[in-house]
Amino acid sequence: MFSPQGPTLRELTVQALSSVERGYDLLAPKFDHTPFRTPDRILEATGEALRGRGPSGGLFEAGLDVCCGTGAGIGVLRSLCRERVVGVDFSTGMLTAARQAVAGPPRTPAVTYLRADARALPFTAAFDLAVTFGALGHFLPAERAAVFAGVHRALRPGGIFAFPIAAPPPPRSALYWTLLGFDAVMRVRNLVWRPPFVMYYRTSSLGAVRADLRAAGFAVEVMPVRGAARRPDGSPGWGLVVARKP
Incomplete structure (x- = not known):
């Protein structure tokens, strides 16, 4: 699962026994060499899927990457936005890695990074596109x-x-039991160890997420995406949630 440049078992153990913020500060230099980074094919x-949906000739003016981590999603926003792109994360280590990844001569759109808690985003009517990749399990x-209220x-x-x-794996699959076991271990860990490390794979079902988005004021659709892996029953393995502010 990990390349030779990735974290050691000891480093992962130290991370798992830390808070979410401290854990990602420690993991940041090697994060892109782990399977936790969103794959390029999904990005x-x-x-x-979003190309052509912007208000300015199909492009968006300004984009926000919520919980940007080391900046994997910044390239997506740069391809879709023409004015500016902002990445927000509360891990200083992850933001440092993200800034290093875009080091070099400035180009359009400009990218800036800000340390902030996604539960209290400091923006009002500043963007026309926001994305997040792999972060919902941390809440x-x-x-x-x-x-969702802050993004709205x-x-x-x-x-x-x-x-x-992602679509939920079928109960008979190995992935189903792997994710169930991981969440169970994390719940036990958080019962007996402080500070907590919040990372659950099975708490962000489509139904629950859709209900929370609608409660925040969004109109929600789920778009199919080209090249999505198929489940055994032929249905897509993942889709793109597109929530629009009326």
Whole structure:
């Protein structure tokens, strides 16, 4: 699962026994060499699905990457936005890695990074596109309302909040039991160890996420994406949630 440049078992153990913020500060230099980084095929498919949906000749003016990590999603926003792109994360280490990844001569759109908590985003009507990749599992179900409300507030009228979401694996699959076991281990860990490390794979079902987005004021659709892997029953393995602010 990990390349030779990735973290050691000891480093992963130290991370898992830290807070979410501290854990990602420690993991940041090697994060892109782990399977936790969103695969390029998903990033590319997301960009393709959103292309042409912007208000300015199919492009968006300003884009926001919520929980940007090391900046994997910044390239998606740069391909879709023409004015500016902002990446937000609360891990200083991840933001440092993201800034290093875009080091070099400035180009359009400009990219800036900001340390902020996604549950209290400091923006109002500043963007017409927001994305997030692989971050929802770091929020307890009760916290999603604050995240979605903050994104809704940050978007201009007509703005889009988009993110990929995986279809649940069938109960007879190995992946189903792997994710179930992982979540169970994390719950036990958080019962007996402080500070908590919030990372759950099974708390962000499409139904729950759709309900929370609608409660925040979004109109929600789920778009199919080209090249999505198929499940045994032939249905797509993931889709793109597109939530629009009226």
